[in-house]
Protein backbone atom coordinates (compact mmCIF):
# COMPACT_ATOMS: atom_id res chain seq x y z
CA UNK A 288 0.00 0.00 0.00
CA UNK A 289 1.34 3.39 -0.90
CA UNK A 290 1.46 5.59 2.13
CA UNK A 291 0.20 8.48 0.03
CA UNK A 292 -2.83 6.61 -1.03
CA UNK A 293 -3.97 6.53 2.55
CA UNK A 294 -3.81 10.22 2.72
CA UNK A 295 -5.35 11.00 -0.60
CA UNK A 296 -8.58 9.28 -0.37
CA UNK A 297 -12.09 9.39 -1.61
CA UNK A 298 -15.29 8.23 -0.13
CA UNK A 299 -16.54 5.23 -1.95
CA UNK A 300 -20.24 5.16 -1.35
CA UNK A 301 -21.66 1.71 -1.69
CA UNK A 302 -24.05 2.91 -4.34
CA UNK A 303 -21.35 4.35 -6.43
CA UNK A 304 -18.73 1.73 -6.89
CA UNK A 305 -19.15 0.69 -10.46
CA UNK A 306 -17.64 2.16 -13.50
CA UNK A 307 -19.96 4.07 -15.71
CA UNK A 308 -22.54 1.87 -17.27
CA UNK A 309 -25.14 4.49 -17.70
CA UNK A 310 -27.79 4.88 -15.09
CA UNK A 311 -30.59 2.72 -14.06
CA UNK A 312 -33.09 2.85 -11.28
CA UNK A 313 -32.65 -0.77 -10.63
CA UNK A 314 -29.00 -0.34 -9.72
CA UNK A 315 -29.85 0.79 -6.29
CA UNK A 316 -28.91 4.41 -6.56
CA UNK A 317 -31.39 5.01 -3.89
CA UNK A 318 -34.14 6.77 -5.73
CA UNK A 319 -37.43 5.49 -4.57
CA UNK A 320 -39.61 7.37 -6.96
CA UNK A 321 -39.57 9.81 -9.80
CA UNK A 322 -42.62 11.62 -8.66
CA UNK A 323 -40.54 13.69 -6.39
CA UNK A 324 -40.15 16.88 -8.21
CA UNK A 325 -40.89 18.53 -4.98
CA UNK A 326 -38.34 16.57 -3.04
CA UNK A 327 -35.75 17.22 -5.64
CA UNK A 328 -35.79 20.85 -4.78
CA UNK A 329 -36.59 20.65 -1.14
CA UNK A 330 -33.02 20.22 -0.09
CA UNK A 331 -32.27 23.88 -0.28
CA UNK A 332 -32.99 24.16 3.40
CA UNK A 333 -29.92 22.16 4.07
CA UNK A 334 -31.65 19.19 5.56
CA UNK A 335 -30.87 15.74 4.51
CA UNK A 336 -33.79 14.12 2.91
CA UNK A 337 -31.48 11.71 1.24
CA UNK A 338 -33.93 9.04 0.33
CA UNK A 339 -31.82 6.18 1.35
CA UNK A 340 -28.55 7.31 -0.11
CA UNK A 341 -27.22 7.50 3.33
CA UNK A 342 -24.08 9.38 2.49
CA UNK A 343 -23.80 12.96 1.41
CA UNK A 344 -25.47 14.93 3.98
CA UNK A 345 -27.87 17.67 4.21
CA UNK A 346 -25.49 20.19 5.61
CA UNK A 347 -24.98 21.86 2.34
CA UNK A 348 -26.15 25.33 1.77
CA UNK A 349 -25.94 27.67 4.64
CA UNK A 350 -25.30 24.99 7.17
CA UNK A 351 -22.50 23.65 5.11
CA UNK A 352 -19.63 25.20 6.93
CA UNK A 353 -20.26 23.19 9.98
CA UNK A 354 -18.25 20.21 8.91
CA UNK A 355 -14.58 19.80 8.45
CA UNK A 356 -14.20 23.05 6.71
CA UNK A 357 -12.71 21.52 3.67
CA UNK A 358 -9.05 21.31 4.49
CA UNK A 359 -8.67 18.25 2.44
CA UNK A 360 -5.13 18.62 1.26
CA UNK A 361 -5.74 16.87 -1.95
CA UNK A 362 -8.67 19.04 -2.68
CA UNK A 363 -10.02 15.76 -3.72
CA UNK A 364 -13.50 16.56 -4.60
CA UNK A 365 -14.49 13.02 -5.12
CA UNK A 366 -14.67 12.93 -1.44
CA UNK A 367 -18.24 13.72 -0.71
CA UNK A 368 -18.83 17.09 0.78
CA UNK A 369 -21.61 19.46 -0.05
CA UNK A 370 -23.82 18.94 -2.97
CA UNK A 371 -22.02 21.55 -5.02
CA UNK A 372 -18.55 20.50 -4.17
CA UNK A 373 -17.08 19.57 -7.47
CA UNK A 374 -13.80 21.04 -8.43
CA UNK A 375 -10.32 20.00 -7.60
CA UNK A 376 -9.07 22.79 -5.46
CA UNK A 377 -6.26 22.54 -3.08
CA UNK A 378 -6.87 23.72 0.39
CA UNK A 379 -10.56 23.43 0.65
CA UNK A 380 -12.08 26.76 1.62
CA UNK A 381 -15.13 25.66 -0.18
CA UNK A 382 -17.38 26.73 2.56
CA UNK A 383 -16.33 30.32 2.08
CA UNK A 384 -17.74 30.75 -1.36
CA UNK A 385 -20.70 32.94 -1.91
CA UNK A 386 -23.35 30.35 -1.62
CA UNK A 387 -22.00 28.76 1.48
CA UNK A 388 -21.10 25.53 -0.10
CA UNK A 389 -18.91 23.48 2.07
CA UNK A 390 -17.85 20.16 3.16
CA UNK A 391 -20.01 20.38 6.18
CA UNK A 392 -22.51 18.44 4.20
CA UNK A 393 -20.66 15.31 4.90
CA UNK A 394 -21.27 15.46 8.55
CA UNK A 395 -24.70 16.86 8.65
CA UNK A 396 -26.91 14.68 6.61
CA UNK A 397 -26.67 10.99 6.72
CA UNK A 398 -30.33 10.67 6.21
CA UNK A 399 -31.24 12.50 9.32
CA UNK A 400 -29.21 10.30 11.58
CA UNK A 401 -27.43 13.16 13.21
CA UNK A 402 -30.56 14.75 14.36
CA UNK A 403 -30.71 17.47 11.78
CA UNK A 404 -34.37 17.02 11.74
CA UNK A 405 -34.57 17.00 8.01
CA UNK A 406 -34.37 13.39 7.03
CA UNK A 407 -37.44 11.54 6.12
CA UNK A 408 -35.78 8.28 7.01
CA UNK A 409 -34.47 7.83 10.46
CA UNK A 410 -31.39 5.77 10.12
CA UNK A 411 -31.60 4.43 13.65
CA UNK A 412 -33.79 1.80 12.14
CA UNK A 413 -31.49 1.34 9.26
CA UNK A 414 -29.90 -2.06 9.29
CA UNK A 415 -27.72 -1.50 6.28
CA UNK A 416 -24.03 -1.77 7.09
CA UNK A 417 -22.74 1.58 8.24
CA UNK A 418 -19.33 2.73 7.12
CA UNK A 419 -16.42 2.49 9.50
CA UNK A 420 -15.67 5.90 10.98
CA UNK A 421 -12.33 7.58 11.47
CA UNK A 422 -11.22 9.51 14.54
CA UNK A 423 -13.27 12.53 13.46
CA UNK A 424 -16.41 10.53 13.07
CA UNK A 425 -16.13 10.72 9.30
CA UNK A 426 -16.60 7.62 7.21
CA UNK A 427 -13.17 6.04 6.74
CA UNK A 428 -11.99 6.44 3.22
CA UNK A 429 -10.62 3.59 1.26
CA UNK A 430 -7.36 4.25 -0.54
CA UNK A 431 -7.50 5.51 -4.07
CA UNK A 432 -6.23 2.81 -6.33
CA UNK A 433 -7.46 4.05 -9.68
CA UNK A 434 -4.74 4.05 -12.27
CA UNK A 435 -5.94 5.85 -15.38
CA UNK A 436 -5.25 4.27 -18.76
CA UNK A 437 -1.84 5.06 -20.20
CA UNK A 438 -1.99 7.94 -22.64
CA UNK A 439 -2.23 6.76 -26.20
CA UNK A 440 0.80 6.48 -28.47
CA UNK A 441 -1.38 6.14 -31.52
CA UNK A 442 -0.85 9.15 -33.78
CA UNK A 443 -4.36 8.96 -35.14
CA UNK A 444 -5.78 9.24 -31.64
CA UNK A 445 -3.32 11.88 -30.51
CA UNK A 446 -4.21 14.17 -33.38
CA UNK A 447 -7.81 13.10 -33.72
CA UNK A 448 -9.01 14.76 -30.54
CA UNK A 449 -9.52 18.24 -32.00
CA UNK A 450 -12.90 19.55 -32.97
CA UNK A 451 -12.85 20.36 -36.69
CA UNK A 452 -13.38 24.02 -37.32
CA UNK A 453 -16.86 24.99 -38.47
CA UNK A 454 -18.43 27.26 -41.03
CA UNK A 455 -18.06 30.35 -38.89
CA UNK A 456 -14.35 29.84 -38.23
CA UNK A 457 -13.36 32.61 -40.62
CA UNK A 458 -15.66 35.02 -38.80
CA UNK A 459 -13.25 34.90 -35.86
CA UNK A 460 -11.08 37.25 -37.88
CA UNK A 461 -13.76 39.94 -37.70
CA UNK A 462 -13.93 40.02 -33.93
CA UNK A 463 -12.45 43.15 -32.41
CA UNK A 464 -9.25 42.54 -30.51
CA UNK A 465 -7.84 44.90 -27.97
CA UNK A 466 -4.32 44.61 -26.68
CA UNK A 467 -3.20 46.81 -23.83
CA UNK A 468 0.02 47.16 -21.92
CA UNK A 469 3.46 48.39 -22.85
CA UNK A 470 4.94 47.68 -26.26
CA UNK A 471 2.89 44.76 -27.46
CA UNK A 472 4.51 42.83 -30.31
CA UNK A 473 2.77 42.56 -33.65
CA UNK A 474 0.34 39.68 -34.05
CA UNK A 475 1.29 36.88 -36.40
CA UNK A 476 -0.62 36.26 -39.63
CA UNK A 477 0.00 32.58 -40.01
CA UNK A 478 1.61 29.68 -38.22
CA UNK A 479 4.18 29.39 -41.00
CA UNK A 480 5.48 32.91 -40.44
CA UNK A 481 5.46 32.72 -36.65
CA UNK A 482 9.03 31.43 -36.36
CA UNK A 483 7.92 28.10 -34.95
CA UNK A 484 10.19 25.10 -35.08
CA UNK A 485 9.59 22.30 -37.50
CA UNK A 486 8.38 19.85 -34.84
CA UNK A 487 5.77 22.31 -33.69
CA UNK A 488 4.70 23.24 -37.22
CA UNK A 489 4.40 19.59 -38.17
CA UNK A 490 2.19 18.96 -35.19
CA UNK A 491 0.02 21.95 -36.01
CA UNK A 492 -0.36 20.56 -39.51
CA UNK A 493 -1.23 17.12 -38.19
CA UNK A 494 -3.83 18.78 -35.96
CA UNK A 495 -5.37 20.22 -39.15
CA UNK A 496 -5.08 23.81 -37.99
CA UNK A 497 -4.80 25.90 -41.13
CA UNK A 498 -4.56 29.32 -39.53
CA UNK A 499 -4.29 30.76 -36.05
CA UNK A 500 -7.34 32.02 -34.18
CA UNK A 501 -7.22 35.65 -32.97
CA UNK A 502 -6.06 34.78 -29.47
CA UNK A 503 -3.31 32.63 -31.00
CA UNK A 504 -2.26 35.41 -33.38
CA UNK A 505 -1.66 37.69 -30.43
CA UNK A 506 -0.57 35.31 -27.69
CA UNK A 507 2.09 33.47 -29.70
CA UNK A 508 4.34 36.50 -30.27
CA UNK A 509 3.65 37.92 -26.81
CA UNK A 510 4.75 34.73 -25.12
CA UNK A 511 7.63 34.25 -27.54
CA UNK A 512 8.93 37.72 -26.63
CA UNK A 513 9.03 36.73 -23.00
CA UNK A 514 6.07 38.78 -21.82
CA UNK A 515 3.46 37.96 -19.21
CA UNK A 516 -0.08 37.76 -20.49
CA UNK A 517 -3.68 37.89 -19.41
CA UNK A 518 -5.66 36.52 -22.35
CA UNK A 519 -9.40 36.61 -22.68
CA UNK A 520 -11.24 35.10 -25.64
CA UNK A 521 -14.53 33.37 -26.16
CA UNK A 522 -15.09 29.72 -25.36
CA UNK A 523 -13.84 27.31 -27.98
CA UNK A 524 -11.50 29.77 -29.67
CA UNK A 525 -8.22 27.96 -29.15
CA UNK A 526 -6.80 29.42 -25.95
CA UNK A 527 -5.07 26.15 -25.05
CA UNK A 528 -2.92 26.13 -28.18
CA UNK A 529 -2.39 29.88 -27.71
CA UNK A 530 -0.21 29.14 -24.69
CA UNK A 531 1.00 25.61 -25.44
CA UNK A 532 2.43 26.31 -28.89
CA UNK A 533 4.78 29.15 -27.93
CA UNK A 534 5.79 27.49 -24.67
CA UNK A 535 6.68 24.24 -26.41
CA UNK A 536 8.48 26.18 -29.09
CA UNK A 537 10.57 28.03 -26.51
CA UNK A 538 11.41 24.81 -24.65
CA UNK A 539 12.73 23.40 -27.91
CA UNK A 540 14.41 26.59 -29.11
CA UNK A 541 16.12 27.37 -25.84
CA UNK A 542 16.42 24.01 -24.11
CA UNK A 543 17.50 23.74 -20.51
CA UNK A 544 18.66 20.61 -18.83
CA UNK A 545 15.90 18.46 -17.43
CA UNK A 546 16.51 18.36 -13.69
CA UNK A 547 15.40 15.66 -11.32
CA UNK A 548 16.54 16.38 -7.77
CA UNK A 549 17.43 13.96 -5.01
CA UNK A 550 15.04 11.04 -4.48
CA UNK A 551 13.17 11.68 -7.68
CA UNK A 552 12.05 15.26 -7.06
CA UNK A 553 11.03 16.57 -10.47
CA UNK A 554 11.75 20.14 -11.45
CA UNK A 555 9.29 21.00 -14.22
CA UNK A 556 10.05 24.01 -16.36
CA UNK A 557 6.40 24.67 -17.02
CA UNK A 558 3.57 24.30 -14.52
CA UNK A 559 0.03 24.51 -15.87
CA UNK A 560 -2.82 24.42 -13.38
CA UNK A 561 -6.53 24.14 -14.03
CA UNK A 562 -9.50 23.74 -11.73
CA UNK A 563 -10.82 20.31 -12.66
CA UNK A 564 -9.33 16.90 -13.21
CA UNK A 565 -10.86 16.33 -16.60
CA UNK A 566 -9.67 19.67 -17.90
CA UNK A 567 -6.21 18.96 -16.53
CA UNK A 568 -6.16 15.65 -18.36
CA UNK A 569 -7.33 17.35 -21.54
CA UNK A 570 -4.58 19.98 -21.38
CA UNK A 571 -2.05 17.22 -20.75
CA UNK A 572 -3.20 15.47 -23.92
CA UNK A 573 -3.06 18.71 -25.88
CA UNK A 574 0.50 19.30 -24.65
CA UNK A 575 1.47 15.77 -25.68
CA UNK A 576 -0.02 16.46 -29.08
CA UNK A 577 1.89 19.65 -29.77
CA UNK A 578 5.13 18.22 -28.37
CA UNK A 579 4.71 14.94 -30.20
CA UNK A 580 7.93 13.48 -31.55
CA UNK A 581 10.11 15.91 -29.60
CA UNK A 582 12.30 15.27 -26.56
CA UNK A 583 9.91 17.05 -24.25
CA UNK A 584 8.43 15.12 -21.37
CA UNK A 585 4.96 15.97 -20.22
CA UNK A 586 3.43 14.75 -16.96
CA UNK A 587 0.04 15.06 -15.31
CA UNK A 588 -1.11 15.14 -11.69
CA UNK A 589 -4.73 15.21 -10.61
CA UNK A 590 -6.82 13.89 -7.75
CA UNK A 591 -8.87 10.74 -7.58
CA UNK A 592 -6.08 8.61 -8.97
CA UNK A 593 -3.42 6.47 -7.35
CA UNK A 594 -0.64 8.79 -6.27
CA UNK A 595 2.20 6.35 -6.72
CA UNK A 596 1.45 5.92 -10.37
CA UNK A 597 1.58 9.64 -11.09
CA UNK A 598 4.53 10.08 -8.75
CA UNK A 599 6.56 7.49 -10.61
CA UNK A 600 5.91 9.13 -13.92
CA UNK A 601 6.77 12.60 -12.57
CA UNK A 602 9.93 11.28 -10.93
CA UNK A 603 11.27 10.33 -14.34
CA UNK A 604 11.44 14.06 -14.95
CA UNK A 605 9.14 16.39 -16.85
CA UNK A 606 9.51 19.61 -18.75
CA UNK A 607 5.81 20.34 -18.49
CA UNK A 608 3.63 19.40 -15.54
CA UNK A 609 -0.13 19.84 -15.90
CA UNK A 610 -1.92 19.59 -12.57
CA UNK A 611 -4.88 20.37 -10.40
CA UNK A 612 -3.78 22.48 -7.46
CA UNK A 613 -4.59 19.94 -4.79
CA UNK A 614 -2.52 17.14 -6.20
CA UNK A 615 0.23 19.54 -7.21
CA UNK A 616 0.65 20.70 -3.63
CA UNK A 617 0.59 17.17 -2.42
CA UNK A 618 3.59 16.43 -4.59
CA UNK A 619 5.32 19.65 -3.62
CA UNK A 620 4.80 19.07 0.10
CA UNK A 621 6.29 15.63 -0.24
CA UNK A 622 9.32 16.86 -2.16
CA UNK A 623 8.33 15.07 -5.30
CA UNK A 624 7.95 18.28 -7.26
CA UNK A 625 9.98 21.44 -6.86
CA UNK A 626 9.41 24.80 -8.52
CA UNK A 627 13.15 25.59 -8.73
CA UNK A 628 13.40 25.25 -12.49
CA UNK A 629 10.08 26.85 -13.40
CA UNK A 630 10.16 29.13 -16.43
CA UNK A 631 6.43 29.37 -17.09
CA UNK A 632 3.39 29.27 -14.87
CA UNK A 633 0.04 29.04 -16.61
CA UNK A 634 -3.35 29.45 -14.96
CA UNK A 635 -6.02 28.13 -17.26
CA UNK A 636 -9.54 29.23 -16.35
CA UNK A 637 -7.62 31.89 -14.49
CA UNK A 638 -10.60 33.76 -13.08
CA UNK A 639 -11.70 30.54 -11.45
CA UNK A 640 -8.22 29.83 -10.17
CA UNK A 641 -8.10 33.26 -8.55
CA UNK A 642 -11.49 33.23 -6.90
CA UNK A 643 -11.78 32.61 -3.21
CA UNK A 644 -11.92 28.86 -3.53
CA UNK A 645 -8.65 28.36 -5.34
CA UNK A 646 -6.77 31.50 -4.40
CA UNK A 647 -5.02 29.97 -1.37
CA UNK A 648 -3.60 27.23 -3.58
CA UNK A 649 -2.47 29.69 -6.20
CA UNK A 650 -0.85 31.91 -3.58
CA UNK A 651 0.88 28.92 -2.10
CA UNK A 652 2.31 28.04 -5.49
CA UNK A 653 3.27 31.53 -6.60
CA UNK A 654 4.78 32.45 -3.24
CA UNK A 655 6.48 29.14 -2.60
CA UNK A 656 10.11 29.67 -1.50
CA UNK A 657 11.30 27.58 -4.47
CA UNK A 658 9.23 29.39 -7.05
CA UNK A 659 11.06 31.78 -9.32
CA UNK A 660 10.03 35.38 -8.56
CA UNK A 661 7.68 36.86 -11.10
CA UNK A 662 10.48 38.76 -12.85
CA UNK A 663 12.30 35.50 -13.49
CA UNK A 664 9.41 33.49 -14.83
CA UNK A 665 6.64 34.07 -17.32
CA UNK A 666 3.12 34.02 -15.93
CA UNK A 667 0.23 33.45 -18.29
CA UNK A 668 -3.47 33.52 -17.51
CA UNK A 669 -6.34 32.60 -19.79
CA UNK A 670 -10.09 32.49 -19.58
CA UNK A 671 -13.24 33.38 -21.50
CA UNK A 672 -14.36 35.44 -18.51
CA UNK A 673 -12.27 37.84 -16.48
CA UNK A 674 -14.25 39.94 -13.99
CA UNK A 675 -12.50 43.14 -13.08
CA UNK A 676 -12.14 42.34 -9.39
CA UNK A 677 -10.34 39.14 -10.35
CA UNK A 678 -8.08 41.06 -12.73
CA UNK A 679 -7.02 43.19 -9.78
CA UNK A 680 -6.16 40.07 -7.80
CA UNK A 681 -4.28 38.61 -10.74
CA UNK A 682 -2.04 41.62 -11.19
CA UNK A 683 0.13 40.80 -8.18
CA UNK A 684 1.33 37.60 -9.84
CA UNK A 685 2.08 39.22 -13.17
CA UNK A 686 5.02 41.27 -14.35
CA UNK A 687 4.30 44.20 -16.68
CA UNK A 688 1.80 42.04 -18.48
CA UNK A 689 -0.08 42.50 -21.70
CA UNK A 690 -3.84 42.18 -21.70
CA UNK A 691 -5.48 40.71 -24.78
CA UNK A 692 -9.24 40.75 -25.13
CA UNK A 693 -10.79 39.13 -28.16
CA UNK A 694 -14.36 40.39 -28.35
CA UNK A 695 -16.22 41.26 -25.21
CA UNK A 696 -14.60 40.08 -22.02
CA UNK A 697 -16.98 37.48 -20.68
CA UNK A 698 -19.19 37.52 -23.76
CA UNK A 699 -20.94 34.38 -24.97
CA UNK A 700 -19.88 32.67 -28.16
CA UNK A 701 -21.92 34.12 -31.01
CA UNK A 702 -22.14 30.67 -32.54
CA UNK A 703 -24.40 29.39 -29.80
CA UNK A 704 -28.11 29.98 -30.29
CA UNK A 705 -29.56 30.65 -26.87
CA UNK A 706 -33.12 29.54 -26.23
CA UNK A 707 -35.04 29.99 -22.98
CA UNK A 708 -38.10 28.25 -21.63
CA UNK A 709 -39.90 29.78 -18.71
CA UNK A 710 -40.80 26.90 -16.41
CA UNK A 711 -41.66 26.24 -12.81
CA UNK A 712 -39.57 23.74 -10.94
CA UNK A 713 -42.43 21.27 -11.34
CA UNK A 714 -42.30 21.51 -15.11
CA UNK A 715 -38.60 20.96 -15.57
CA UNK A 716 -38.64 17.17 -15.81
CA UNK A 717 -41.38 17.04 -18.39
CA UNK A 718 -39.76 19.82 -20.40
CA UNK A 719 -36.46 17.98 -20.41
CA UNK A 720 -38.05 14.69 -21.40
CA UNK A 721 -39.78 16.36 -24.32
CA UNK A 722 -36.62 18.12 -25.39
CA UNK A 723 -34.69 14.86 -25.36
CA UNK A 724 -37.43 13.09 -27.31
CA UNK A 725 -37.63 15.87 -29.87
CA UNK A 726 -33.88 15.67 -30.35
CA UNK A 727 -33.45 11.93 -30.44
CA UNK A 728 -29.92 10.98 -31.43
CA UNK A 729 -28.44 14.38 -30.75
CA UNK A 730 -25.59 14.79 -28.30
CA UNK A 731 -26.98 16.65 -25.28
CA UNK A 732 -25.10 17.94 -22.25
CA UNK A 733 -27.45 18.70 -19.35
CA UNK A 734 -26.26 20.93 -16.53
CA UNK A 735 -27.87 20.71 -13.12
CA UNK A 736 -27.07 22.39 -9.87
CA UNK A 737 -26.43 19.51 -7.52
CA UNK A 738 -24.81 16.12 -7.66
CA UNK A 739 -27.98 14.63 -6.36
CA UNK A 740 -30.03 16.09 -9.17
CA UNK A 741 -27.41 14.87 -11.63
CA UNK A 742 -27.87 11.30 -10.45
CA UNK A 743 -31.61 11.70 -10.38
CA UNK A 744 -31.93 13.08 -13.89
CA UNK A 745 -29.47 10.58 -15.32
CA UNK A 746 -31.45 7.74 -13.77
CA UNK A 747 -34.71 9.19 -14.99
CA UNK A 748 -33.50 9.47 -18.58
CA UNK A 749 -31.92 6.03 -18.48
CA UNK A 750 -35.21 4.62 -17.31
CA UNK A 751 -36.70 6.01 -20.49
CA UNK A 752 -34.16 4.20 -22.59
CA UNK A 753 -31.99 7.22 -23.26
CA UNK A 754 -28.41 6.18 -22.77
CA UNK A 755 -27.16 8.60 -20.19
CA UNK A 756 -24.04 9.16 -18.10
CA UNK A 757 -23.44 11.57 -15.31
CA UNK A 758 -20.38 13.40 -14.13
CA UNK A 759 -20.05 15.13 -10.79
CA UNK A 760 -17.80 15.34 -7.79
CA UNK A 761 -19.26 12.42 -5.89
CA UNK A 762 -18.48 9.94 -8.61
CA UNK A 763 -15.25 8.05 -8.50
CA UNK A 764 -12.61 9.35 -10.85
CA UNK A 765 -12.83 6.18 -12.87
CA UNK A 766 -16.55 6.71 -13.27
CA UNK A 767 -16.05 10.34 -14.22
CA UNK A 768 -13.57 9.44 -16.92
CA UNK A 769 -15.76 6.62 -18.17
CA UNK A 770 -18.78 8.89 -18.28
CA UNK A 771 -16.90 11.46 -20.30
CA UNK A 772 -15.46 8.81 -22.56
CA UNK A 773 -18.89 7.31 -23.21
CA UNK A 774 -20.28 10.71 -24.07
CA UNK A 775 -17.35 11.66 -26.27
CA UNK A 776 -17.43 8.38 -28.12
CA UNK A 777 -21.17 8.64 -28.68
CA UNK A 778 -21.91 5.50 -26.71
CA UNK A 779 -24.12 7.64 -24.52
CA UNK A 780 -25.85 10.58 -26.18
CA UNK A 781 -26.64 12.36 -22.95
CA UNK A 782 -24.32 13.53 -20.21
CA UNK A 783 -25.77 15.04 -17.07
CA UNK A 784 -23.24 17.20 -15.29
CA UNK A 785 -22.72 19.59 -12.45
CA UNK A 786 -20.42 22.60 -12.68
CA UNK A 787 -17.47 20.23 -12.84
CA UNK A 788 -17.96 20.02 -16.60
CA UNK A 789 -18.75 23.69 -17.17
CA UNK A 790 -15.30 24.96 -18.00
CA UNK A 791 -12.80 24.11 -20.64
CA UNK A 792 -13.96 20.68 -21.74
CA UNK A 793 -13.59 20.33 -25.48
CA UNK A 794 -16.04 17.67 -26.63
CA UNK A 795 -16.80 17.04 -30.29
CA UNK A 796 -20.34 17.23 -31.56
CA UNK A 797 -22.15 18.55 -28.52
CA UNK A 798 -25.37 19.60 -30.24
CA UNK A 799 -27.26 21.04 -27.30
CA UNK A 800 -26.33 22.30 -23.87
CA UNK A 801 -29.29 22.30 -21.50
CA UNK A 802 -29.35 24.38 -18.36
CA UNK A 803 -31.86 22.30 -16.44
CA UNK A 804 -30.90 24.49 -13.52
CA UNK A 805 -29.45 27.84 -14.41
CA UNK A 806 -26.18 28.63 -12.66
CA UNK A 807 -25.89 31.40 -10.11
CA UNK A 808 -23.45 33.50 -12.07
CA UNK A 809 -23.46 34.75 -15.61
CA UNK A 810 -19.83 33.75 -16.09
CA UNK A 811 -20.71 30.18 -15.28
CA UNK A 812 -23.53 30.41 -17.82
CA UNK A 813 -21.11 31.60 -20.50
CA UNK A 814 -18.72 28.74 -19.81
CA UNK A 815 -21.48 26.15 -19.75
CA UNK A 816 -23.05 27.12 -23.06
CA UNK A 817 -19.56 27.30 -24.50
CA UNK A 818 -19.37 23.50 -24.45
CA UNK A 819 -21.17 23.73 -27.78
CA UNK A 820 -20.64 26.07 -30.72
CA UNK A 821 -16.86 25.71 -30.65
CA UNK A 822 -14.23 26.69 -33.25
CA UNK A 823 -16.79 28.19 -35.59
CA UNK A 824 -19.34 25.38 -35.34
CA UNK A 825 -22.94 26.21 -34.57
CA UNK A 826 -24.46 25.06 -31.31
CA UNK A 827 -27.60 25.45 -29.28
CA UNK A 828 -28.18 26.17 -25.62
CA UNK A 829 -31.58 25.64 -24.02
CA UNK A 830 -32.11 27.05 -20.56
CA UNK A 831 -34.97 26.47 -18.15
CA UNK A 832 -35.74 29.77 -16.51
CA UNK A 833 -37.57 29.50 -13.21
CA UNK A 834 -38.58 33.03 -12.21
CA UNK A 835 -38.82 32.03 -8.57
CA UNK A 836 -35.21 30.95 -8.47
CA UNK A 837 -33.38 32.63 -11.32
CA UNK A 838 -34.58 36.23 -11.27
CA UNK A 839 -31.23 37.46 -9.95
CA UNK A 840 -29.71 36.44 -13.26
CA UNK A 841 -32.32 38.16 -15.37
CA UNK A 842 -30.53 41.39 -16.20
CA UNK A 843 -27.27 39.60 -16.92
CA UNK A 844 -28.98 37.11 -19.18
CA UNK A 845 -30.75 39.72 -21.24
CA UNK A 846 -27.49 41.60 -21.63
CA UNK A 847 -25.61 38.51 -22.71
CA UNK A 848 -28.36 37.73 -25.22
CA UNK A 849 -28.32 41.23 -26.67
CA UNK A 850 -24.57 41.17 -26.90
CA UNK A 851 -24.76 37.96 -28.91
CA UNK A 852 -27.46 39.58 -31.09
CA UNK A 853 -30.08 37.11 -30.04
CA UNK A 854 -33.73 37.35 -29.29
CA UNK A 855 -34.51 38.34 -25.70
CA UNK A 856 -37.77 36.70 -24.62
CA UNK A 857 -40.35 38.88 -22.88
CA UNK A 858 -39.82 37.21 -19.54
CA UNK A 859 -36.16 38.19 -19.62
CA UNK A 860 -36.84 41.83 -20.44
CA UNK A 861 -36.29 44.44 -17.77
CA UNK A 862 -34.77 43.29 -14.53
CA UNK A 863 -32.86 46.35 -13.41
CA UNK A 864 -29.12 46.64 -13.26
CA UNK A 865 -26.93 43.96 -14.52
CA UNK A 866 -24.33 42.76 -12.09
CA UNK A 867 -22.32 41.66 -15.04
CA UNK A 868 -19.15 43.63 -15.23
CA UNK A 869 -19.10 43.90 -18.94
CA UNK A 870 -16.96 46.57 -20.40
CA UNK A 871 -16.56 48.37 -23.63
CA UNK A 872 -16.67 46.15 -26.64
CA UNK A 873 -13.31 44.55 -27.01
CA UNK A 874 -12.83 44.18 -23.29
CA UNK A 875 -11.16 46.29 -20.73
CA UNK A 876 -7.91 46.16 -18.90
CA UNK A 877 -8.36 47.27 -15.29
CA UNK A 878 -5.08 49.17 -15.48
CA UNK A 879 -6.80 51.71 -17.71
CA UNK A 880 -4.16 51.79 -20.36
CA UNK A 881 -5.26 54.32 -22.90
CA UNK A 882 -5.44 53.40 -26.48
CA UNK A 883 -1.78 54.34 -26.89
CA UNK A 884 -0.68 50.77 -26.99
CA UNK A 885 -3.89 49.20 -28.05
CA UNK A 886 -4.03 47.34 -31.29
CA UNK A 887 -7.56 46.90 -32.44
CA UNK A 888 -8.69 44.84 -35.36
CA UNK A 889 -12.01 43.74 -36.67
CA UNK A 890 -15.34 45.45 -36.24
CA UNK A 891 -15.66 48.55 -34.17
CA UNK A 892 -17.80 48.48 -31.07
CA UNK A 893 -21.49 49.04 -31.53
CA UNK A 894 -22.61 48.94 -27.98
CA UNK A 895 -21.34 50.28 -24.74
CA UNK A 896 -21.10 47.76 -21.95
Ligand SMILES: Nc1ncnc2c1ncn2[C@@H]1O[C@H](COP(=O)(O)OP(=O)(O)OP(=O)(O)O)[C@@H](O)[C@H]1O
Pocket residue numbers: 448449450451452495496497498499500503520521522523524525526527528670671790791792793817818821822
Ligand atom coordinates in the same frame (compact mmCIF):
# COMPACT_ATOMS: atom_id res chain seq x y z
N1 LIG B 1 -6.07 27.40 -35.12
C1 LIG B 1 -6.97 26.44 -34.98
N2 LIG B 1 -7.58 25.90 -36.06
C2 LIG B 1 -8.50 24.92 -35.93
N3 LIG B 1 -8.88 24.39 -34.74
C3 LIG B 1 -8.31 24.89 -33.64
C4 LIG B 1 -7.32 25.92 -33.70
N4 LIG B 1 -6.94 26.20 -32.44
C5 LIG B 1 -7.62 25.38 -31.64
N5 LIG B 1 -8.44 24.59 -32.34
C6 LIG B 1 -9.37 23.57 -31.79
O1 LIG B 1 -10.43 24.29 -31.21
C7 LIG B 1 -10.99 23.56 -30.13
C8 LIG B 1 -11.18 24.49 -28.96
O2 LIG B 1 -9.93 24.88 -28.45
P1 LIG B 1 -9.69 25.14 -26.90
O3 LIG B 1 -10.22 23.99 -26.12
O4 LIG B 1 -8.29 25.53 -26.73
O5 LIG B 1 -10.67 26.38 -26.67
P2 LIG B 1 -10.70 27.40 -25.47
O6 LIG B 1 -10.64 28.75 -26.05
O7 LIG B 1 -9.67 27.04 -24.46
O8 LIG B 1 -12.17 27.14 -24.91
P3 LIG B 1 -12.73 27.21 -23.40
O9 LIG B 1 -12.85 28.66 -23.04
O10 LIG B 1 -14.04 26.53 -23.50
O11 LIG B 1 -11.73 26.51 -22.54
C9 LIG B 1 -10.06 22.41 -29.87
O12 LIG B 1 -10.63 21.23 -30.39
C10 LIG B 1 -8.81 22.79 -30.64
O13 LIG B 1 -8.10 21.66 -31.09
